[in-house]
Amino acid sequence: MSDAPTLHIRGNVLLDDDREVGDLWVRGGRVSLTRPSAQGAGMRVIEGWVLPGLVDVHCHIGLAAEGPVPHDVALRQAITDRDSGVLVVRDAGSPSDTRWVQARTDLPRLIRAGKHLALTRRYLRDFGHELDDPSDLPEAVREQAVRGDGWVKLVGDWIDRSLPGGGDLTPLWPPDVLARAVAGAHAEAARVTVHTFATETVDALLDAGVDGIEHGTGMTGEQISRAAAAGVAVTPTLLQVARFEEIAAQAESKYPLFAKRMRHLHARRYEQVRDLYDAGVRLLVGTDAGGTIAHGRIADECAELVAAGIPAAEVVAMVSWRARSFLGLGSVVEGASADLVVYPEDPRENIDVLRYPTAIVLRGELY
Numbered sequence: 001m002s003d004a005p006t007l008h009i010r011g012n013v014l015l016d017d018d019r020e021v022g023d024l025w026v027r028g029g030r031v032s033l034t035r036p037s038a039q040g041a042g043m044r045v046i047e048g049w050v051l052p053g054l055v056d057v058h059c060h061i062g063l064a065a066e067g068p069v070p071h072d073v074a075l076r077q078a079i080t081d082r083d084s085g086v087l088v089v090r091d092a093g094s095p096s097d098t099r100w101v102q103a104r105t106d107l108p109r110l111i112r113a114g115k116h117l118a119l120t121r122r123y124l125r126d127f128g129h130e131l132d133d134p135s136d137l138p139e140a141v142r143e144q145a146v147r148g149d150g151w152v153k154l155v156g157d158w159i160d161r162s163l164p165g166g167g168d169l170t171p172l173w174p175p176d177v178l179a180r181a182v183a184g185a186h187a188e189a190a191r192v193t194v195h196t197f198a199t200e201t202v203d204a205l206l207d208a209g210v211d212g213i214e215h216g217t218g219m220t221g222e223q224i225s226r227a228a229a230a231g232v233a234v235t236p237t238l239l240q241v242a243r244f245e246e247i248a249a250q251a252e253s254k255y256p257l258f259a260k261r262m263r264h265l266h267a268r269r270y271e272q273v274r275d276l277y278d279a280g281v282r283l284l285v286g287t288d289a290g291g292t293i294a295h296g297r298i299a300d301e302c303a304e305l306v307a308a309g310i311p312a313a314e315v316v317a318m319v320s321w322r323a324r325s326f327l328g329l330g331s332v333v334e335g336a337s338a339d340l341v342v343y344p345e346d347p348r349e350n351i352d353v354l355r356y357p358t359a360i361v362l363r364g365e366l367y
Contacts, residue, residue: 005036005043007366009342009359013050015332016321024050026338029364033334044366046359049346051316052332053087053108053339053362054354055323056298058214058235058286061089061110062096065292067126074098078107080296081289082367085341085357090327092193092214092235092286093153095127105363109339111327113151113193114144119172122158127291134177141181145190150328152185153214154178156196156205159251159258168257169198169218179208193235197265199223206230214286217241217265217272224279233282233326238304239297240288241269270308277310284326285319299354306351313348338364 007026014020025032059081062074069077078101081089088109091098093116101110116128117140123130131140137154144152154173161167173181185192186209193212194205202223205213213219213227216234227234244266252259265272276283285302289295298319305315321331330336342359360367 005032007361008043008045009050009340010045011047011049012346017317026361026364029338031332031334031336031338046342048342048344048358050340050342051320052324053341054085054298054319055088056081056086056287056289057090057284057323058092058237058288059089060094060290061091061101062094062098063127063290068095077295082108082360082362084296084298085354085360086298087339087362088324088327088329090151093128111151112149113153114148116153116155117141117144118155122172123155128155134173137173137177138181138184142184142188145185145188148190150190152190152192154192154194156194157198157201159255166257167255169261171201171204175204175207178204182208182210206232215241217269221275224275224281228280231282233284234276235284235286236273237286237288238269238273238308239293239301241266243292273305273308283318284323302351302354312351315351316348
């Protein structure tokens with residue numbers, strides 16, 4: 001078998017915040033930054049602006065609005081993500097066993113968080129593992145930590161329909177139970193990320209030492225500062241937050257307090273993201289695909305972040321090399337797996353370019 005490279009990628013190859021090269025070769029599925037002595041007759045040349053494969057850090061392969069999906073549907077979801085340029089997925093909770101994705105070399109690399117953990121009747125039906133007693137959380141977290149790939153996903157708050165005067169968002173877990181649960185995950189070398197919309201939930205999360213916050217729509221200025229100081233990452237999921245007005249309209253007649261809150265969070269969603277960015281919070285890019293959001297919309301999520309006021313160059317870094325570093329996947333260096341996306345123009349100048357990849361290279365194979 002020839003050791004000659006199969007691809008020569010040239011133009012502007014962006015490796016991280018500080019490194020850019022003009023040429024990169026793919027040999028045996030691996031990156032080579034060294035010009036080969038023999039090019040090889042069958043080598044293909046691709047030109048453009050090149051990024052490490054994009055990362056969707058809040059995605060649900062195997063999940064749809066009605067709950068778990070069949071294998072063929074989950075496969076289409078994963079292929080759709082790949083074809084959008086997403087070559088790494090952190091699956092932020094799925095009721096389906098998607099370990100089979102990890103055995104497929106033609107699908108994105110999958111980092112699983114196991115099942116969402118919630119209380120009975122305090123989350124979407126058939127989405128997660130529901131506990132009858134909050135005190136069961138620490139043991140459930142340990143179980144999911146062992147089953148997952150270094151991440152556990154908690155539901156931090158959801159609408160409580162039993163409240164007098166109409167339901168509203170309230171926290172699910174007592175602070176002491178939450179703290180024990182997070183400590184238990186860390187003891188299993190797993191990180192914890194938590195769904196939260198409500199302000200009332202966040203202080204206990206930060207006190208417990210969680211590693212990530214999903215959505216974070218209710219975070220106050222003080223909470224944002226605490227998250228920045230503690231290195232807690234936040235995934236704004238603006239595509240999902242854009243649905244809050246629709247959710248409020250559906251809930252208004254039965255749950256007016258909840259509807260009012262959701263409208264307020266929707267109205268200030270861009271301001272919230274700017275506050276997070278300005279405070280120095282590590283921002284991650286996640287579409288919340290699965291459930292009510294279609295897969296393959298990473299470019300739309302990036303465009304929303306730019307619309308919120310984050311520079312396009314920062315969003316490009318967030319969705320590619322910075323996310324890969326956060327997940328422990330390392331940088332594009334000599335011998336790294338060739339997981340790359342090529343674009344016709346510089347997405348740092350125009351974020352909409354992310355919608356139009358001209359080549360996708362996953363594990364050295366061209367798609």
